[in-house]
Amino acid sequence: MTKKADEGFLGAVERYFERGARHTDCDRRLLNQVKRCNAVYETSFPVRGDDGGIEVVRGFRAEHSHHRLPTKGGIRYSADVSREEVMALAALMTFKCAIVNVPFGGAKGGVCIDPHGCSEGFRERVTRRYTAELAKKNLIGPSVDVPAPDYGTGEREMGWIADTFKALNPTQLDAFACVTGKPLSIHGIPGRREATGLGVYYGIHECTSRTEDMRALGLTPGLAGKRVIVQGLGNVGYHAAKFASEEGGALVVGIAEIEGGIYDPDGLDVEAVARHRRETGSLLDAPGAGKVLSSAETLEQECDVLIPAALENQITAENAPRIRARIVAEGANGPLDPAGEEILLERGVLVIPDIYLNAGGVTVSYFEWLKNLSHASFERMTTRYEEIASLRVLDTIERLTEKSLSADEKRALAEGPKEIDFVYSALAETMEQSYQRVHDLWKRRGLPDLRTAAFCFAINHIANSYLSQGIFP
Numbered sequence: 001m002t003k004k005a006d007e008g009f010l011g012a013v014e015r016y017f018e019r020g021a022r023h024t025d026c027d028r029r030l031l032n033q034v035k036r037c038n039a040v041y042e043t044s045f046p047v048r049g050d051d052g053g054i055e056v057v058r059g060f061r062a063e064h065s066h067h068r069l070p071t072k073g074g075i076r077y078s079a080d081v082s083r084e085e086v087m088a089l090a091a092l093m094t095f096k097c098a099i100v101n102v103p104f105g106g107a108k109g110g111v112c113i114d115p116h117g118c119s120e121g122f123r124e125r126v127t128r129r130y131t132a133e134l135a136k137k138n139l140i141g142p143s144v145d146v147p148a149p150d151y152g153t154g155e156r157e158m159g160w161i162a163d164t165f166k167a168l169n170p171t172q173l174d175a176f177a178c179v180t181g182k183p184l185s186i187h188g189i190p191g192r193r194e195a196t197g198l199g200v201y202y203g204i205h206e207c208t209s210r211t212e213d214m215r216a217l218g219l220t221p222g223l224a225g226k227r228v229i230v231q232g233l234g235n236v237g238y239h240a241a242k243f244a245s246e247e248g249g250a251l252v253v254g255i256a257e258i259e260g261g262i263y264d265p266d267g268l269d270v271e272a273v274a275r276h277r278r279e280t281g282s283l284l285d286a287p288g289a290g291k292v293l294s295s296a297e298t299l300e301q302e303c304d305v306l307i308p309a310a311l312e313n314q315i316t317a318e319n320a321p322r323i324r325a326r327i328v329a330e331g332a333n334g335p336l337d338p339a340g341e342e343i344l345l346e347r348g349v350l351v352i353p354d355i356y357l358n359a360g361g362v363t364v365s366y367f368e369w370l371k372n373l374s375h376a377s378f379e380r381m382t383t384r385y386e387e388i389a390s391l392r393v394l395d396t397i398e399r400l401t402e403k404s405l406s407a408d409e410k411r412a413l414a415e416g417p418k419e420i421d422f423v424y425s426a427l428a429e430t431m432e433q434s435y436q437r438v439h440d441l442w443k444r445r446g447l448p449d450l451r452t453a454a455f456c457f458a459i460n461h462i463a464n465s466y467l468s469q470g471i472f473p
């Protein structure tokens with residue numbers, strides 16, 4: 001991505017902010033505070049390269065809003081990371097947290113390395129040193145700023161961050177709450193890995209369930225049978241495609257990756273394609289791959305729902321006229337630029353905005369943070385009790401009906417919820433409720449589109465938080 005595109009991304013977020021702000025009653029000075037990035041840190045640090053020499057690595061952390069603490073947001077590893085990019089992403093985090101009502105300000109980190117072009121040892125040294133740099137400036141900690149995975153990072157990096165922070169703060173009881181998205185073995189939470197993609201699926205499911213909205217698009221209600229194209233088969237894209245097909249009954253007809261794309265109108269086997277790509281590094285010759293296209297062409301094929309889940313600025317004025325989807329569901333942050341979005345909206349396409357749709361990750365990160373602070377898993381205190389209570393109900397039903405269930409039937413009916421059940425059900429509830437709130441505002445106020453409604457909702461929420469803290473009497 002070019003420098004110009006980075007500046008465009010921050011500019012785009014600010015433009016979207018202004019579009020939403022126009023529909024609030026907030027004082028302009030308060031709006032300026034809600035809009036502006038509160039703090040940005042930029043650092044360069046030395047790391048031993050694989051050849052034994054010194055590499056100088058650049059890193060950033062932007063804390064967009066301190067209206068709620070800790071701040072929260074992922075860490076991105078990409079050769080193109082810039083100050084403006086992390087500022088834009090941190091701002092999106094603030095609005096995202098407001099929409100799903102998790103008590104954090106937004107933040108984002110970035111490290112300028114190519115995540116796929118370096119050794120594991122180098123990644124580990126960079127991750128540990130970056131964590132130490134943040135710790136030196138008090139930019140990481142359970143009550144200050146809590147990172148999570150983003151593009152180019154995952155559980156492994158979060159594990160290294162937690163371990164480094166713990167080593168620097170050996171007596172801090174809550175040290176493992178300094179980062180989320182950790183492996184289960186070091187106090188992660190089941191469901192965090194797939195949370196963003198699962199949330200994307202819940203969001204699309206909710207959106208496509210509205211008969212009136214679907215009719216306006218010339219579609220039938222429901223996700224089942226809808227043709228889906230996904231861009232990016234990474235954490236977000238893979239899980240969104242997997243749940244949309246396996247749970248939602250959608251037909252994944254196209255997948256675009258860096259090396260190119262594949263398209264089959266009869267549907268692709270997401271699991272088989274992902275496995276093949278993991279094993280060989282490319283999806284182009286995956287079993288049942290269908291037609292092989294360029295990555296860009298894949299986005300332009302016939303489908304009902306397009307899920308860009310790779311990076312920002314993927315749909316612009318250049319390719320928007322050729323996008324054939326009726327719904328564009330932003331799995332990635334900022335995949336549409338404002339000019340591209342304008343063209344899609346004019347053509348009647350429904351855009352489900354990133355600040356709502358990919359908020360599943362931060363929602364489950366919130367659950368992980370709570371679990372780490374409470375030092376107990378969600379199931380520990382309730383599962384056995386619920387089993388016993390259910391068995392009592394079943395026994396009573398058996399007695400009253402004089403019919404008996406088999407031991408297996410009883411066990412299946414009475415089984416108490418596992419931690420993953422709590423996570424999935426709370427995530428589903430959050431995504432449904434949040435959609436409803438934003439959708440209601442969109443329709444009730446006659447706002448031009450869902451993104452404007454989402455920004456309007458988030459800005460009001462944050463402004464009220466400032467006002468209730470007495471910051472702006």
Ligand code: NAD
Nearest residue numbers: 150151152196232234235236256257258310332333358361
């Ligand atoms: P990831 O690194 O796991 O996967 C990204 C995938 O996109 C990779 O497989 C990469 O090869 C592919 N890709 C890159 N450029 C591409 C291109 N031009 N065309 C097609 N594919 C391309 O990253 P991720 O965590 O899935 O993040 C993807 C997006 O979702 C980012 O915008 C990120 O900020 C956003 N997001 C991630 C999370 C999370 O929990 N991981 C949460 C919210 C938002």
